[in-house]
Structure formats: C-alpha cells, structure tokens
Amino acid sequence: MRTAFRFVIVIILLGVVLGGIFGYKYYQSGQMQEQMSQSQAPTKISAVKSQTENWTPLIKAVGSIEAINGIEVANEVPGVVETINFESGDTAAKGDVLIRLNAAIDEAALRTRRAEAQLAEQEYERLSDLLPKRAISQSQFDEAKANFDAARARVNEAEAQLSKKVIRAPFDGKLGLRMVDQGEYIATGRSIVEINMLNPIYADFTLSEKDLPLISNGYEVVATVAAVPDQIFKGRVSAINTSVNPQTRTVRVRATLDNADELLRPGMFATINTRQPEDRQVITVPRTAISYNTYGDYVYVVTENDDGQLVVDRRTVESGDVRDGQVAVTRGLEAGEQVVAKGLLRLRAGQTVTVMDEDSGADGDDSNSAEASE
Numbered sequence: 001m002r003t004a005f006r007f008v009i010v011i012i013l014l015g016v017v018l019g020g021i022f023g024y025k026y027y028q029s030g031q032m033q034e035q036m037s038q039s040q041a042p043t044k045i046s047a048v049k050s051q052t053e054n055w056t057p058l059i060k061a062v063g064s065i066e067a068i069n070g071i072e073v074a075n076e077v078p079g080v081v082e083t084i085n086f087e088s089g090d091t092a093a094k095g096d097v098l099i100r101l102n103a104a105i106d107e108a109a110l111r112t113r114r115a116e117a118q119l120a121e122q123e124y125e126r127l128s129d130l131l132p133k134r135a136i137s138q139s140q141f142d143e144a145k146a147n148f149d150a151a152r153a154r155v156n157e158a159e160a161q162l163s164k165k166v167i168r169a170p171f172d173g174k175l176g177l178r179m180v181d182q183g184e185y186i187a188t189g190r191s192i193v194e195i196n197m198l199n200p201i202y203a204d205f206t207l208s209e210k211d212l213p214l215i216s217n218g219y220e221v222v223a224t225v226a227a228v229p230d231q232i233f234k235g236r237v238s239a240i241n242t243s244v245n246p247q248t249r250t251v252r253v254r255a256t257l258d259n260a261d262e263l264l265r266p267g268m269f270a271t272i273n274t275r276q277p278e279d280r281q282v283i284t285v286p287r288t289a290i291s292y293n294t295y296g297d298y299v300y301v302v303t304e305n306d307d308g309q310l311v312v313d314r315r316t317v318e319s320g321d322v323r324d325g326q327v328a329v330t331r332g333l334e335a336g337e338q339v340v341a342k343g344l345l346r347l348r349a350g351q352t353v354t355v356m357d358e359d360s361g362a363d364g365d366d367s368n369s370a371e372a373s374e
Helices: 002-039 104-130 138-163 209-214
Strands: 043-049 051-055 058-066 070-074 079-084 097-101 166-168 173-175 191-196 201-208 220-225 233-240 250-257 269-275 280-286 298-304 310-316 318-323 326-331 338-340 353-356
Touching: 097 191, 104 138, 201 209, 201 233, 201 269, 209 250, 220 250, 250 269, 310 353
Parallel strands: 043 353
Antiparallel strands: 043 338, 051 280, 058 201, 058 269, 070 191, 079 097, 097 166, 173 191, 201 250, 220 233, 220 269, 233 250, 280 326, 298 310, 298 338, 318 326
C-alpha cells in the first residue's frame, strides 16, 4: 500500500515538473514568434546622401609656441642694485633702462682715465709743435703719440665698464617677473627679468618625412591652443629645416603667427594645420553615419532588394579628415549613395527599413561606438 502511494506521489511530481518545462518552452516560443513578427516590420531610419565637396588638404601636427626673441636678461658685472626702473609685466622698448648698479668706483676710475688722457694729449700737442723745428727727436714724438693713444683706449675701457652697470632691454618685448630687489648684491650672470617678443610669434612643429614634399615656405597654417580653444591663429610657414632627424625620421618646421592680442605665450602646446594651396574633391557623410570599430569603420548603405523593399547593407569604409561634423570617406563609398545618418547600433545587415525625413525624429542611438563584428 505504501509503495503504491509513493509511486503516485512520484508520478504527480514528475507531471508538475514536466508541465512546468513544457509551459516555459511554449512561453519562449511565443516570445520568439512575437519578436520575429516585430522584426519583420521595416525599421524607421534617418538617411542622407553622400556628397562631393571641395576641401583644402590639411597636414595636422602638434608643436609648441616659441618667441622670436626671448631671453632672461642678466648682468655682465657684479654689483649692488641701485635703482629698478620697471615692474613685472611691463612692456619695454629696445634700449630702455631696466636696472642700474652702484657705479661710484667705476665713475671715479673713469675720471682718472680722462685726466690721464688729457695730460697725454697736451704732451702730444706740445711735441707736435716742436717736431718740425727739430727740437725733439722722432722717437720722443712717437712715444708721446703712443701714450696719448693708450690713454684714450683706457678711457674707452673705463666707459665700457661703466656702461655695464646699466642693464637695458635688448629688444622690444614683454617683461616677466622681476627677480632682483633694490639694494641686493647680484653676482655676474644673475637673472634679472625675462623678456619675450610676442608679436609676431613662432610655432615650431615636426612632420613625418613623407609629408616633406607636401609643404613649402609660404603655405598657410592655422593653429589652436588649449588656453583659448575657441580662437584660431593664422600664419604662414617661414622655415623648414634642411635635414631629417635620423632617429625619428621627422623634419622640423617653423611657422610665423600673428599674435596682436598677445594671447599666445612661449611654451604653449599647439595643434597646427598646414593648408595646401589647392583644393581637392572628397566624398563626405555626417560623422554620425560612420561607426568607428576596432575591426574597421563602416556605414549602412540603403539599397533596394529584389522585392522592391529598402534594406541596409553594412559596408566597410576608410575615413579621413573631420570638419564641421562631416567626415571625408577616402574609400568604400561613391558620391550620391544613400547612407543611414544615425542610430546604427539597432541595425543589422539585410534589415528592411523605411526612410524617414531627417527632422522626423526617428528614434535610435546617435552614438556610434565600437561594436563587435557581426
């Protein structure tokens, strides 16, 4: 009796388990049929035609901003700072006095040299009058002339030594931070202030040796810096190095930029585009129409199948420059072909679609991040 009862319970439990399994499978089958029926409905997409545009070829590089003239002003002789005639951040003209060192000893030495020169001159003039009368020998006259010349040279030497106690701006430029104080003793070669000529200004950058035939002096350049990202700085290539670096196989190029507002400063990191003088035709599509993938970039091209339905075909392309939201397609696409403008993540090759107007707001993910290869 107990055996029969247990047998019945096992049968009931098996029935419940099997019923649950079959019921779940039936539910899955229904869901799959529903998804398939939904997938068969054409997907609404936003499409655009690839077009031909005239673009100026650009050679992109990175570099740094350099002053045409930029140094740290230093003193040639030691001394005590007597006066300071500038403030940090001032604009200086060539020859402006920046600081004066105490020069009392040098001034006294100059007065001595001038007195010696005056005495030597008097002696020379006196003997000059006596030489025609043969009252002195030629050697006495020659000695007097040599003494006079030496005295004048010593005066010039003392004047040059005294002038070194006055430090002047070597060229027009913008002064940096003052690095000395009044009354301070400064040794030879002490940095006093930085001065840079800011307008115009250089942009130095490097290009690969393969790009060397594509640039020349006078080509237009456009530079941007992180400090003022919304502003571009225009200039021209002014010099190209005569040799290629054998380690990096790159060549140094220098452009001269207009910097009237002095927004560019030496040492800034710059992105530099060199424009070639002639335009070329390129095929372009919106940036959102391309999916950038580790296995290769691709677009979805809208075509018509044998039944007259619109379908999308996934096609690998090579992309180039990006300008104003448009991407140049260098290979894989012809002008006039219709491509999906956005929402690539929800599409698959061969899927039927319905093309909506660009402004219709067809739903979809606008971000074309990398996908796994199908």
